[in-house]
Amino acid sequence: EVQLVDSGGGLVQPGGSLRLSCAASGFMFSGYWMSWVRQAPGKGLEWVAKINPDGSGKNYVDSVKGRFTISRDNAKNSLYLQMNSLRVDDTAVYYCATEASFRFDHWGQGTLVTVSS
């Protein structure tokens, strides 16, 4: 059974940093594109970043370019999102998801990031 477990969220001040993790199991993690998708409180879904299977290719939504870095460790079956220079409007539940042909088949349970002073 495919399982994605998101962790690392919390309360951080504006300008601060946070690193999210996603632990994967039940499938060949090293063969999949992976993405982070976020959802601000009471709002819709927003794709944030994606990474190819070997970690050499990455894409970001414009609003996080230069501040967020997606990475992965295939030996540990783990996906990461390093978030720097956090802003109030980055407050959201962050989900990791498997991606294939521009669709998201499996999702983590999400981890809440709150940026507030």
Next chain:
Amino acid sequence: QSALTQPPSASGSPGQSVTISCTGPSSYVGGYNYVSWYQQHPGKAPQLMIYEVNKRPSGVPDRFSGSKSGNTASLTVSGLQAEDEADYYCCSYAGNNMVVFGGGTKVTVL
């Protein structure tokens, strides 16, 4: 403001059908057949319901169907059931290896 436009709400009685539209630029929905739909219940992670316009993943009831005409994709839920009450989001390939989501539609079963 989302790149893809969905109606904020839709409703129907049990057993009826409801159709949700998703309209975007010709370079998004109209340009590719990579349109997917997600169901999200309150406090839960989204679940893939339709991919590549009209394909259903294993385990999704055939009451859910998708279509596309020009720049507008649609999700139809036939034979509405109480458990279909949820938020629904469309998603489309937007070029440059990126995707965009619609703003979401809240479906109410009356």
